[in-house]
Amino acid sequence: MSYLVLKYLHVIGACVLLGTGTGIAFFMLMAHRSRDAAFIARTAGVVVTADLLFTASAVVVQPITGLLLAREAGFPLGEGWILLSLVLYGVAGAFWLPVVWMQARMRDLARAAAANGEPLPAAYHRLFRWWFAFGFPGFGAVAGIVWLMIAKPGW
Template sequence: MPDYALLKTVHILSSTLLFGTGLGTAFHGWMANRSGVLAARRVVNRNVERADWLFTTPAVIAQPVTGIWLAQLAGFPLTTPWLVTAMALYVLVGACWLPVVAIQIAMRRIADTTPDGADLPPRYHRLARWWFALGWPAFAGVIVIFWLMVAKPEFAL
């Protein structure tokens, strides 16, 4: 049997990595886009994309694996309302994150192919607005998931 404390530590660390990387990349992406500096946008878009591959993606995979495993070890049925709600929110967060990944790649490509001194095309700015907008429900969803994991409230679905 796996060590519960070790598994819980991995779960907490991966959730921290997921939340922290998301918040950090959102801040840097937003600030680079506000700056209006093409070179800043190029660097930040490239690094946001890298951060998603290096940190967010492994955490996205680790979360449900360790979470379900922990629930089973702790004796929580997967039909427990707070767990069902957390898993549904996780799917919602993922439904926001997956398009954001594609948007980030498109934004990086546009910035990389825009000549120095030229304005970014309107498509870049539309994508940046979608990128920003999709971050809010994902951010709120993760906050609620954290609360559900800590409070484990009793309610009926």
């Protein structure tokens, strides 16, 4: 596979990670602010699907294309910016995996509340606070990786 094709796939993957993450955060926050359990349930259902379809695909593609790109460009995997990128990738994954579970659980809690004509339970609100907090280090790690990918600082 040519270097430019690999680079293209890698950049598209980074765009998908950042774009999907930003979109999901926005739509979940707007649904939450509505306090409408049925709307939250529908939005969270779409969000979970988008995360599994788009984010999960990019999560698989990024390390593969990154490894192949480093090899093609002659960068040793022990290069500082590559190692830091890998650490940040682990951080992003450590925060993303629980977030996917939280989104599915919030969806289920909102569905049950809507079906029973009840307000959102305390468990939903607790999960939302954790979900919101986990977004900062997860998103920050991905943003940091993109910066490292572009700048390739020579430490």
